[in-house]
Amino acid sequence: MTTTIDVAPDVHDATPQPRGLQVRRSRGDRAFFGGVSFSGLVVLSIMVAVGLFLAIQAAQALRVTGIWSFLVTAEWETDRGKFGISAVLLGTVLIAAVAVAVAFPISLGTALFITEVAPNWLRSALIALVDLMAAVPSVVYGLWGLFLLEGQIVGLSRWINTWFGWIPLFKVAGADPNSPLASATVYTASIFIAGVVVAMMVMPIQCVVMREVFSQVPVGEREGAFALGSTRWGMIRVVALPFGRGGIIGGSMLGLGRALGETIAVLLILSPSFNINFHILQAGGNSVSYLIASRYNETGGVGLSALFAAGLALFAVTLVVNSTASWFVARSRSGASSEA
Template sequence: MTVAMPGAGQVSGPGPDPVDAPRAVRGRGAPVDRVFRGAARGSGAVVLAVMLLVGVFLTYRASEALGVAKFGFLTTSAWEPDSRNFGIAAVLVGTVLIGLVAISIALPLALGTALYISEYAPRRLRSFLVSLVDLMAAVPSVVYGLCGAFFLQGYIVGLSRWISTYFSWIPVFAVDGSDPTDPLQTTTVYTSSTFIAGIVVALMVTPIACSVMRETFSQAPPGEREGAFALGATRWGMIRAVVLPFGWGGVIGGTMLGLGRALGETIAVYMIISPVFVVQWHVLQNGANSVSALIALRYGAASEFGMSALMAAGLALFLMTLIVNFIASSIAARGRSGSGAEA
């Protein structure tokens, strides 16, 4: 831009403003930051490497059995590897049923506990309840198994009989060879069932699901909470309009993480069930099985080929739990995104 003045030449003025552009930052950061970054990357790489090595090891050890069984490995119920007649159809169905029973019971328990701790519990009591729930996750599996086998089972049998009496028209709740109206009917047909194992596993996975849900609920935007109260909402109305929609991803993620734990539970299930190698759809009936319980049951007496078959079963369980946990982590991370946003 030039300005003409009388008696003088043209005077150059300031040029146009340069276009704003982000400044490149080339600093390497403090040494402690570089150490932390390297440690974080190294830890992540180690975890991925361990998971990869586990998958490679199981695939290598299972290759002999999978080469013999082929696709029949997923459709055969019997487990006679030395006779080349084996498959995981029965134990796979049992694993899924135990997991579904467990998560059906754990979901309302975890959701209610998480909502009470984050929204209703007094501040002084909140930290104690959080520690108590976290301590439940630290109880060994064998303790839950002993409690379920020698204490809970005697009480759950009555519930199983009541469900079978009034809901046996639903095929999954039917019990073969039992007459619920007969007062002298033995209760052994209801013991060591998928239902009992599922209840015990539900107690084990509830703390995990509760922790994920509670963490998500606590991150609900305060501005939206206060806005709901300002508009006259009750506490439950605020929870329904703000907390639950915001934490829905955490609810689904926590549920899926609990399901992943339920699918792989071994000792508690092994101590409760009565192993059968048929597809058992009746969850209240005596007899159940799971992939992890099968491995624990047959590991000690397995031949070399039988060990390869067990490795194949372990590979199937590894892939199934890996997929479930990956989906859960993705959903939970998506549900927590934007947690710092305000209304």
């Protein structure tokens, strides 16, 4: 049998054209796509519904006071229409700031220890321990803070107040460091103690992101530093820390986002007050989550709507902090493949 073979068209002349793909999906595939797209839609709508619902419910309260007044008022008297979040939001931010200030050096040190210093056999165990720390429920940390830490840390509070009391942040009204009979109760239930407990929950979150980033330091640069005669700390200073800067900032901010929303530990430790309170060592303070957890039940109408407004403010702050954190991690040199 003879066959004629067409002369192949001159491949060099024709500009390469991508072949048009025509996808014809089977019925099973169409059903499958319908199903998973539907689930995506459901998840999307749940998540959007939470945000939208917060905003809609908050609108009533915001109409009563006006947004500006809501932001600057410190009192929370919803029956008289005089309420605002300046005091609670300040408390929230202070607790989170204390938490991050305490957790940051520890998590950075732990992350560097795990990636750079610890011997290989220890490394995986330490990684598991940090993950475990993140998994311990917040109520357990709260109990620990209330029953163990508070008694221990009052001495530290007093010491800071004695030596640094001239800084407004560390001033304690009604405390006399020179009097040996002074009661310790002015130092308990303070923003500082709540912040230290929240730091326990923040630290593993920060540490995981930082460790991830430090483990991606290019081996070439690391060994280059050693080959030039650097010590281990020299290598960390000139290679690991600059490489991981984005992850360090991003991880700390992710921790900050977690600290802002923490409820139970704060609820257990803090004693509430609705004054604008800068003095972190002094008993009393407030936070948005505390406010919601303690007031949700007793109010309806404007009161509930005001809680939603406070929740909306908290959500907005958390969202901004977390998005900025993700942006930092993604934009940094090390963030190309990290998941944070």
